[in-house]
Amino acid sequence: MNAVSKKQLIKGNLFMRIMKEKCPNCGNGDVYQKKTKFLQLPVMKDNCENCQYHFDREPGYFIGAMYISYGLAVFQAILTFLTLYVFLPNIPTILVVLAILFVLSVFSIKNYKLSRIIYIHIFPC
Ligand SMILES: [Zn+2]
Structure with missing residues (x-):
């Protein structure tokens, strides 16, 4: 096994590391x-x-993670709106x-x- 594949094996899938809240450096630690x-x-x-x-x-x-949090919240709000718009088109706006x-x-x-985890994956030191 060469060094590159061993490193990829340790780090795993980037998306899964972020979702499982793992370390950006080794991919194993919480x-x-x-x-x-x-x-x-x-x-x-x-x-x-x-x-x-x-x-x-x-x-x-x-502090920069606030921008990512804002983006996630807007994405979830739009997704919720579109879901309600498609499946319940006559629902009142207040609901x-x-x-x-x-x-x-x-x-x-x-x-x-x-x-925070996405932020430390984007800007590791
Ligand atoms: Zn680590």
Whole structure:
């Protein structure tokens, strides 16, 4: 096995690494700590337990992740709107707005986690 295929084997599929919240450097370590309570907010680890990759590079590093979070939220809102528009075309507008707000609040924690992970995959150091 040559070096390139071994490296790809370790890192795996980029999409799956992001969805499984894995380290951008090795692809094996978890970025977030395990939840111990039901409604616990996600806590990012300081370093990868597998390769010691430092996740939080500097103060304010993850401010750029807000743009990714915004993009994810807009995508989900448009997807919710189009789903309701196709399957329930006569639904009142206020229910469409409430449905979009519900979907955004349900996925807000996942958006928070995903936006940071996508950000560290885009800008690794
Ligand atoms: Zn790692």
